Amino acid sequence: MKKRIISAFLISAMTVAAVAGCGSSGDSDKGGDGKYSGVTLNYWSMWNSSEPQGQVIQEAADAFSEETGATINIEWKGRDINTLLSSALSSEEAIDIFEDSYMNIAKNYKDYCYDLTEMAEEAGYADKSFGCFNDKVVEWAGFLCAITEQPQVGGVWYNKDIFEDCGITEVPTTWTEFMDVCEKITAKGYQPLALDGTYADFTFGYHMDRVIGQDVIKDLAMNGGWSENEGVIEAADDIIEFVGNGYLAEGAPDEYPASQNKMGTEQNVAMVVCANYVTSEVKNNTGADLNWGLFNYPEVEGGVDPSNAYAGANSLGIASYSENPQAAFDFVMFLTTGEYDQKMADTAIQIPADPSNTEPETLSGSIETLKATTSPLDWNMGMNDNSDLKANFKDTIIKLYEGKFNTGAEFAAAMDALY
Known part of the structure; x- marks a missing residue:
């Protein structure tokens, strides 16, 4: 009987000591629960x-x-x-x-x-x-x-102050509206779009996505057939018209980051197509605190992908x-x-x-x-899938923005000639 009492006492004492030990370890040092x-x-x-x-x-x-x-x-x-x-x-x-x-x-x-x-x-x-x-x-x-930590999103980044000065109260959602906005910006003495060669394929990739969709771009990138796709020709014709109207910033497509920096140094360039880090790049490079805004790349009439964004x-x-x-x-x-x-x-x-x-x-x-995006677009919308030709794609697209092609069909033929 005496042994049982002693044992019970020891067990009780050990339990108290254990509880006390728990209370005095991580809790007192670290706080919280x-x-x-x-x-x-x-x-x-x-x-x-x-x-x-x-x-x-x-x-x-x-x-x-x-x-x-x-x-x-x-x-x-x-x-x-x-x-x-x-x-x-x-x-x-x-x-x-x-x-x-x-x-x-x-x-x-x-x-x-x-x-x-x-x-x-x-x-x-x-x-x-x-x-x-x-x-x-x-x-x-x-x-x-994977748990998302730091999202990125692409689209058309713009200077809200320039839009306000031009009387633009609604951001464009269609290509026709976008062209109208560019005309208003030009008429007011501003330059619509900055473009560095580094992002030429990203910018045109966005436009092609709106016409034919990323999956088709991926297939064309790997297998060719650009000339056989009317959507490619249509997208290139849109850019030829855009460039012909004088909607690119002076010197564009420029050597990175000269064109986007003009948004901060000259502050007369209204927009750039890029991911969100462009806002920090322009500030770091020029010191300018611009009144930035973002709208999704505009949809194209009869196109297939009106709302997805690069993310x-x-x-x-x-x-x-x-x-x-x-x-x-x-x-x-x-x-x-x-x-x-x-x-x-x-x-x-x-x-x-x-x-x-x-x-x-x-x-x-x-x-x-990002909330409107259901299926994020890849960087350059699938053209990077062809690692052997992606640099050639970029060079050809830069020529498109330089006005080197008279028609979309010429551009498409030049893309096929790369294979």
Whole structure:
């Protein structure tokens, strides 16, 4: 009987000590609820710690650690991360969270990714993200393996002040309306469109997409037959008319970034077709704080793809072998929604990953454009699929904007001559 009493006393004492120990470990050091005390998450980032993105990531990691007791160990890999990930993941290096483009994660690393579908559903992630990215990830990988962190979107970026001065109160949605806007801009003494050779194929790719769609462009890029497609000829004829009307900025197509910089230095060029980073590039290069806006590339009468936009995203994946996938997912959500997603958008001047947050003023229109996009367009709308000829495509398209072709048929023949 005495032994039983002593044993009971010892068990009770050990229990009290254990409870006291739990209360005095991660909780007192880290604060918060200690949900993940003792958990260490290794995060490979594509940024550097000195960059605005890196600074926000570190701040979010510190706050998550304070709130949950987890330790976030960040390794700043920089832009070369995609040269390191395949071998690192295949050899199961100590990685819980990693960062790369959503396409690379879904296409190249899917075999090493944790299936986030159930956790995302429980977290209501569909209401905290852009569906166009999630749908493409699932299409490519077969399951949700990437959480969007830093979206990008392309379209027509314009100077709102020039539009106002020209009496343009509505952005154009059709090619006819766009041409009318260009005429109003020209009549007021401004130049409608900046164009650097670097983005010539992106700009014309957008126009072709509106006429024939990206899937057809991809097929033509790989197999030729440009001259046999009336839509290609129509799209090229549209650009020949556009150039002939004098709607390109002086010197365009120029050597990058000379033409887009004129939007900041001369401030008499109204528009440029590019992705959202053009706003930061112009400011960094010229110091000008322009009153930017975005509208989707205009649709073409009788065309096939009126509303999709180029869109890309840096995203986060979780290694399939992570020992703490729920903790990793919770941190990823902590970073890409709510307070820290808004801080990322404001600090790095980028589009928020959570559409319920607010875009920076200079990226006005980006959330609306992404919401309207159901199937994001690739960069150069599929022409890059032919790696052997993509540089030749670009050179031929630059000639189109230089006015070297008299008809769309001549342009199409020149594209076929590349094979």
